[in-house]
Amino acid sequence: MAVYTEVPDEDLAAFLAAYDVGEAVSFKGIAEGVENSNYLLVTTTDRFILTLYEKRVERGDLPFFLGLLEHLSARGLTCPQPVKARDGSVLKELCGRPAAMVTFLDGVWVRRPTPEHCAELGHALAALHEAGRGFPLKRPNALSVDGWLALAATARGRSDAVTPGLDALIAQELDHLAPAFAGLDLPSGVIHADLFPNNVFFLGDRLSGLIDFYFACDDAYAYDLAICLNAWCFDPDGGYDPAKGAALLAAYHAARPLSEAEIAAFPTLARGAAIRFLLTRLVDWLDTPPGAMVQKLDPLEYLAKLRFHQQAESVAAYGWTAP
Amino acid sequence: MAVYTEVPDEDLAAFLAAYDVGEAVSFKGIAEGVENSNYLLVTTTDRFILTLYEKRVERGDLPFFLGLLEHLSARGLTCPQPVKARDGSVLKELCGRPAAMVTFLDGVWVRRPTPEHCAELGHALAALHEAGRGFPLKRPNALSVDGWLALAATARGRSDAVTPGLDALIAQELDHLAPAFAGLDLPSGVIHADLFPNNVFFLGDRLSGLIDFYFACDDAYAYDLAICLNAWCFDPDGGYDPAKGAALLAAYHAARPLSEAEIAAFPTLARGAAIRFLLTRLVDWLDTPPGAMVQKLDPLEYLAKLRFHQQAESVAAYGWTAP
Known part of the structure; x- marks a missing residue:
């Protein structure tokens, strides 16, 4: 269970402005995962998981992880799909941490x-x-x-x-x-x-x-x-x-x-x-x-x-x- | 941040069967509140917060809290509204704890x-x-x-x-x-x-x-x-x-x-x-x-x-x- 970084609302709004996903209507820290801060984000268009990568994740590994999710999604595996910002990138920064948004998966x-x-x-x-x-x-x-x-x-x-x-x-x-x-x-x-x-x-x-x-x-x-x-x-x-x-x-x-x-x-x-x-x-x-x-x-x-x-x-x- | 009680899926399904809310499609512990275990529950019909009341909340106080939410909602205040089970009750038991479901509120x-x-x-x-x-x-x-x-x-x-x-x-x-x-x-x-x-x-x-x-x-x-x-x-x-x-x-x-x-x-x-x-x-x-x-x-x-x-x-x- 983990939310290590609190995200001020102005910072979230500025972050979302780089994407084509609408505005936040709900933003809740979720008690899953022990390595990173994970938020369930609902916007005016869809649901996402927003992750801030904390120190236990190597920054240099992020292109591997995010690229892998894109590779697997493209081949039909149901896994979170990184959301591209307007500039095409999937990795941004939020509150001084690397951050990425992925699609939300239904399921229990x-x-x-x-x-x-x-x-x-x-x-x-x-x-x-x-x-x-x-x-x-x-x-x-x-x-x-x-x-x-x-x-x-x-x-x-x-x-x-x-x-x-x-x-x-x-x-x-x-x-x-x-x-x-x-x-x-x-x-x-x-x-x-x-x-x-x-x-x-x-x-x-x-x-x-x-x-x-x-x-x-x-x-x-x-x-x-x-x-x-x-x-x-x-x-x-x-x-x-x-x-x-x-x-x-x-x-x-x-x-x-x-x-x-x-x-x-x-x-x-x-x-x-x-x-x-x-x-x-x-x-x-x-x-x-x-x-x-x-x-x-x-x-x-x-x-x-x-x-x-x-x-x-x-x-x-x-x-x-x-x- | 708090999820003190893990809810096995069979127990969740049995709990939901007492309500007219459909079946779970997502169930995530949320890192908010320090007293109780709170889950964001998405069903085939709507979104809810499901709360298991842990020991810091007096069981005898729950009718006050849940009744108050009903009273305030009925008077136009935007607050979580307790969801009635098919038998009309708003307070049930789950994993040995008193438990209730309320409507999900948008907002950050x-x-x-x-x-x-x-x-x-x-x-x-x-x-x-x-x-x-x-x-x-x-x-x-x-x-x-x-x-x-x-x-x-x-x-x-x-x-x-x-x-x-x-x-x-x-x-x-x-x-x-x-x-x-x-x-x-x-x-x-x-x-x-x-x-x-x-x-x-x-x-x-x-x-x-x-x-x-x-x-x-x-x-x-x-x-x-x-x-x-x-x-x-x-x-x-x-x-x-x-x-x-x-x-x-x-x-x-x-x-x-x-x-x-x-x-x-x-x-x-x-x-x-x-x-x-x-x-x-x-x-x-x-x-x-x-x-x-x-x-x-x-x-x-x-x-x-x-x-x-x-x-x-x-x-x-x-x-x-x-x-």
Whole structure:
């Protein structure tokens, strides 16, 4: 939940004057996203999301993110579409921050996903991977192995305060994962890299759109699928739900068939996805100053997921085998 | 900024089924209000605000608040209108909390009010006081003198950590204000009691609606005006702006003429309003646990305002005299 920058009305009016969208009739900070300030803006012509990019987003990455949304929209994927100002640009400045407006997507995110939702997700994720082909800009995944090692170094010596033994567990896991990831050579391209339930909209039972591409980057497609499995296929009590996992994997595979190498690597990819969110949550947990307006997410949720993946010997552990 | 309760989609669908409003097409937590969880809900028929009342709102007060909104709407005041369920009720339960839906008001709140905005406010405040007449329910102001004394007792011995001398200043001020308020006998009725800029919407230069009546109560009308003067007529640097104050007072007086007693009491009322927000902010500041998802407001802003009012010998100190 996040509104870090209050936008004075004169500044908003001046900003909107550069666009052909009419005047503001409603402007409300929304309690979603933790990185940026997001406003739901209703004008005399339409509804938009106006985002002010705060310090956690690299300014140099914005052309990648906004260009990707244009690329994906043009290829029929339902995602927010950057709105062009009269001068053709999609990136402006507001209150001293880079700012952009995107189209508003109808839809509600699902707090308790079912296997049917996971099947919709699998299909949409494959469609996203296909639609991303040909996008000319590149962005390495800053939260892959090197990023994990850096985060682990930041947390070292402090993690045991969260739960005893965590320091050693992370070190051992990275000793295993770093060479295992280095040995992978899987089909890659643009991935979303953060496709949690709150970034996927549904209207009724049908998936209606994908949002929040601010972790998008180039990496293995199947790694994106492993992130989704971590985010969608465990129950609130922490248990893995094979019905959800099978639905996700089968729907993805039906739309973009997984190669043998991707299937063989899946438990490793799932461990990588688990350690990635364990580490970012852990460092946020340790470093967030008291009183900060950030919702801290529990790193231990991902520790439990990691332990599940450590037991998985093949993709069959997830309740699915390739047909 | 506040969303304390996540609403699972099945629970939302079940809740909406009791109303004649169609189905959800968008549901976003909004970062406004600090007491309750507020969602902007778009359905297939209209836009609404859905509020889940969290523990800081007394369940027994909800009929007063919701009934007042119905009463004021029926008398032409633009404020959120409670939506009736099919069974005629306006108060339901959602996720174990009392919950209600109100109509969505267009408008943008003004981050930097001008004298023109203050004049619009004065007119609307008088209209609110007139429209509230005849409302049959009563709610004493829990944040009047007795409430101040209770808050001061809570903070006693800890306030000096916020700024040296604050403990003694509060005690002295209450020694003065408690008998001064007891001696007042002013025209009273329903007041808003929290009409800060974020609760007042504008479309262009015209005031378009008032929201957030969850501090509304019975008290002196002129006290409500004094709360507005504190909230609207000081500059960001802390200085009092007589142009704003004069615009507010003149517009209010033109619509609902202030009596001589109200005018004579105004500096006392302004001190009361300042100590009220100083004390609630102070206790929030001292008692908010680290990491709580509450935006802490600076109590010292109201200490500076209180000091200004302590120097005011008559309403002329605010840049206005009765015509």
